[in-house]
Amino acid sequence: MTTSLEILSPxxxxxxQDKGRFGMASSGVPRAxxxxxxxxxxxxxxxxxxxxxxxxxxxxxxxxxxxxxxxIRLGLAAETxxxxxxxxxxxxxxxxxxxxxxxxxxxxxxxIKPLKGSATGYLxxxxxxxxxxxLGSISTYARAGLGGLDGxxxxxxxxxxxxxxxxxxxxxxxxxxxxxxxxxxxxxxxxQDDYFSTDTLTRFTAQPFTVSKDVDRMGIRxxxxxxxxxxEKGHDLISDGSVPGAIQVxxxxxxxxxxxxxQTVGGYPKIGGxxxxxxxxxxQLLPGAEIQFEFVDLKTAQAILKQQxxxxxxxxASIAEYVEVGVINQNALYTQNLIDGIVDAxxxxxxxxxxxx
Amino acid sequence: MKSRFLMLGxxxxxxxxxxxxxxxxxxxxxxxxxxxxxxxxxxEITGVLDLVSASRSLTMVLDVFSAxxxxxxxxxxxxxxxxxxxxxxxxxxxxxxxxxxxxxxxxLSEVAENAGMTTDDVIKIHSDTIYDVLLIGFQPGFPFLAExxxxxxxxxxxxxxxxxxxxxxxxxxxQTAIYPWESxxxxxxxxxxxxxxxxxxxxxxxxxxxxxxxxxxxxxTADYEKLLQDFDAGKLDATTYGEDA
Numbered sequence: 001m002t003t004s005l006e007i008l009s010p011x012x013x014x015x016x017q018d019k020g021r022f023g024m025a026s027s028g029v030p031r032a033x034x035x036x037x038x039x040x041x042x043x044x045x046x047x048x049x050x051x052x053x054x055x056x057x058x059x060x061x062x063x064x065x066x067x068x069x070x071x072i073r074l075g076l077a078a079e080t081x082x083x084x085x086x087x088x089x090x091x092x093x094x095x096x097x098x099x100x101x102x103x104x105x106x107x108x109x110x111x112i113k114p115l116k117g118s119a120t121g122y123l124x125x126x127x128x129x130x131x132x133x134x135l136g137s138i139s140t141y142a143r144a145g146l147g148g149l150d151g152x153x154x155x156x157x158x159x160x161x162x163x164x165x166x167x168x169x170x171x172x173x174x175x176x177x178x179x180x181x182x183x184x185x186x187x188x189x190x191x192q193d194d195y196f197s198t199d200t201l202t203r204f205t206a207q208p209f210t211v212s213k214d215v216d217r218m219g220i221r222x223x224x225x226x227x228x229x230x231x232e233k234g235h236d237l238i239s240d241g242s243v244p245g246a247i248q249v250x251x252x253x254x255x256x257x258x259x260x261x262x263q264t265v266g267g268y269p270k271i272g273g274x275x276x277x278x279x280x281x282x283x284q285l286l287p288g289a290e291i292q293f294e295f296v297d298l299k300t301a302q303a304i305l306k307q308q309x310x311x312x313x314x315x316x317a318s319i320a321e322y323v324e325v326g327v328i329n330q331n332a333l334y335t336q337n338l339i340d341g342i343v344d345a346x347x348x349x350x351x352x353x354x355x356x357x
Numbered sequence: 358m359k360s361r362f363l364m365l366g367x368x369x370x371x372x373x374x375x376x377x378x379x380x381x382x383x384x385x386x387x388x389x390x391x392x393x394x395x396x397x398x399x400x401e402i403t404g405v406l407d408l409v410s411a412s413r414s415l416t417m418v419l420d421v422f423s424a425x426x427x428x429x430x431x432x433x434x435x436x437x438x439x440x441x442x443x444x445x446x447x448x449x450x451x452x453x454x455x456x457x458x459x460x461x462x463x464x465l466s467e468v469a470e471n472a473g474m475t476t477d478d479v480i481k482i483h484s485d486t487i488y489d490v491l492l493i494g495f496q497p498g499f500p501f502l503a504e505x506x507x508x509x510x511x512x513x514x515x516x517x518x519x520x521x522x523x524x525x526x527x528x529x530x531x532q533t534a535i536y537p538w539e540s541x542x543x544x545x546x547x548x549x550x551x552x553x554x555x556x557x558x559x560x561x562x563x564x565x566x567x568x569x570x571x572x573x574x575x576x577x578t579a580d581y582e583k584l585l586q587d588f589d590a591g592k593l594d595a596t597t598y599g600e601d602a
Binding site: 022023024025026027028029030031134135143144146187188189190191192238239240241242243245246263264265270272273274275276298301302305309 | 410497555
């Protein structure tokens with residue numbers, strides 16, 4: 001039986017995203033991909049998928065969806081809740097709490113509540129979306145109509161075909177989600193840090209910037225005291241390669257952090273590049289947020305990345321059977337207490353289902 | 358050849374030849390790229406996710422989890438000393454139809470006025486030149502072409518258009534280009550080309566590549582619209598507009 005998820009309402013901007021499209025930059029093809037790859041990884045672990053399996057990425061306001069031909073197992077990887085309404089009118093609505101997996105049956109609908117305090121969430125799909133990759137990726141790059149469903153963001157009436165879910169699995173929850181760090185965004189200076197005076201470079205990390213309302217997958221425009229290039233250098237250069245995370249400074253002096261869908265080459269000086277371990281934090285920036293930068297060197301960036309990987313592994317290891325609030329599950333409590341932190345995420349059967357009445 | 362190595366975050370770096378630009382720079386970058394790709398094929402450089410060729414620089418994008426950044430940097434450094442004059446296979450010559458008429462050429466009159474010549478002169482100069490492809494970038498399949506005749510060199514528009522239609526043929530400074538996709542843009546729009554420059558279903562999705570050359574042929578509005586229809590209907594093959602040089 002074919003299964004699919006119907007988009008009843010797409011929310012503000014929802015797209016299918018995986019790790020992104022690599023190897024095509026010299027044909028002008030942007031990377032695209034998940035703006036918060038950490039949440040995507042953990043969300044996929046929740047439903048037993050490979051780390052970067054394509055999921056529904058929703059920004060600012062989530063979608064409303066309906067299951068066809070279920071059951072379909074979904075994971076809610078977001079700092080928000082959702083309301084699951086069963087097709088059977090006699091059943092009560094279920095509130096789906098953040099970072100848990102659940103089953104949708106034929107005709108069930110799910111409405112995700114608006115995100116608060118974060119910008120992006122993922123609905124991961126057990127078994128993944130049955131959508132053909134384009135140039136090696138399912139990631140949607142709408143400007144050139146690549147990936148996703150017909151190259152476009154999700155819209156009302158779309159049906160995302162899904163692979164069959166392993167419906168016998170139990171509901172699970174991430175008991176220790178990865179916390180978002182509150183440190184400054186770490187940046188490596190360059191490639192055009194020599195376009196700026198030492199004083200300007202110091203000021204770049206000393207002053208706060210406000211995230212403007214221009215936040216999308218191409219770039220995040222910042223507002224703050226102007227960052228000006230040296231007069232003899234100017235703000236125009238012979239275009240060179242850009243990657244997501246590069247912070248370009250146009251003539252206005254207001255920096256733009258290039259993001260996942262950014263162009264492959266650019267002609268503005270780039271003062272620095274956000275380190276890989278902090279990229280997912282960019283995906284959670286809301287307009288109005290205040291951020292600060294800190295320069296680090298390559299060794300420090302690599303050490304931070306290693307720590308982050310350990311953090312993600314811990315989160316994934318913390319995935320446990322979901323115990324409904326108010327239902328005492330002696331065995332699950334006992335087991336979790338005993339082996340907390342060393343659960344093998346690849347062996348969900350580690351926890352025998354105890355919830356069945 | 359003088360080169361500089363520039364950090365681009367912790368997952369990429371750029372090799373730049375600061376004394377080069379234009380056609381010479383692009384050729385030098387292609388030569389370096391081919392040496393790097395040989396090393397990648399031989400397994401001596403690993404963990405590369407992508408390479409971005411520009412007109413005087415090459416950016417290496419690495420997998421932070423598998424690449425040894427310092428080692429890749431050292432290996433690439435050792436390759437930059439080579440000359441640019443490795444034998445290069447000649448690129449293709451593309452002869453692309455362009456409609457320089459009416460609404461398809463919104464900035465033609467203004468450019469003619471600024472250049473102090475007739476619109477016919479502008480069309481003749483723009484379409485008589487054979488351009489070198491410096492790089493493909495900005496958008497999928499977008500070719501940066503050089504060099505525009507000095508008489509037609511103007512800086513970008515002071516206020517960029519919010520929507521430049523797909524297929525627009527444009528000039529800015531010493532370069533000309535074709536926008537494969539609708540997008541914002543600040544170049545002066547001289548005409549419209551019906552040939553699709555990027556198709557994910559083709560073996561090589563980008564029609565035009567660095568090292569190729571491009572020439573434009575003026576066509577009437579009626580011919581342009583017919584070509585556009587035929588391309589949309591899948592009756593025409595874009596690759597037939599190119600020939601081995």
